[in-house]
Amino acid sequence: MRLNDLDERIVHALAEDARRSYADIGELVGLSAPAVKRRVDRLRADGAITGFTVRVDPAALGWETEGFVELYCRHNTSPDDIRRGLSRYPEVASASTVTGDADAVVQVFAADMRHFERVLERIAGEPFVERTKSVLVLSPLLRRYTSGAPT
Template identity: 85%
Template structure:
């Protein structure tokens, strides 16, 4: 599915602040509030918009340590097996298969260094994991929850 320019602008406005009113978005994109609602409903129905959420500062809920774990897996480990294993860890906030030496990169949030170490040890102990390599985040420099400004 490919969004047209107007739909992209609506999606971008919602991604910046999903609590914005349809009237406010309409004023920005040149549509009436009902027209924006119809487009949003259509985009939801087509699966382009998959949901609405809130973004919370992890430190506000006690997750003050962040790290990235590179996973090196045994040959023939299916991505779905990696996904299923990592889905059991509430500390894992994202995971992706990647090019390069590692098979996957995992973003982890933890309460502190010891908690991060425990998560790392548990992930390293998964039966398909040969080894891991991790780095800790010192300062997040840029966080985007959208693909960027509309084209």
């Protein structure tokens, strides 16, 4: 489903603050609160909006260390195998198959360096993993929770 301009502006407003009122969003986009609610309900029913959530600073939960791990998998490892294997790790924030030499890139949050090392060792020990390559985040520079700029 491709969003029209108005729906996209509503989605961006919700992505900035999912607790924003329909009246507030309506003021931003030029609709009444009931009209915004109807559009949000339709976007949810159509699957364009998949849910509402809260963004928490990982450090507030004790996750002070962040890193990215490149996975180099054994021949014939499917994306579903990778997803299933990594879904058991609460430290894995995201994982994606990628182009290039690596098969997947995994974002990991850990309490400290030792915790990160233990997670990395466990991931490297998965039967589908041939080798890993990791980098640690020094300072996150930019994080966006929406795609593209609102119009």
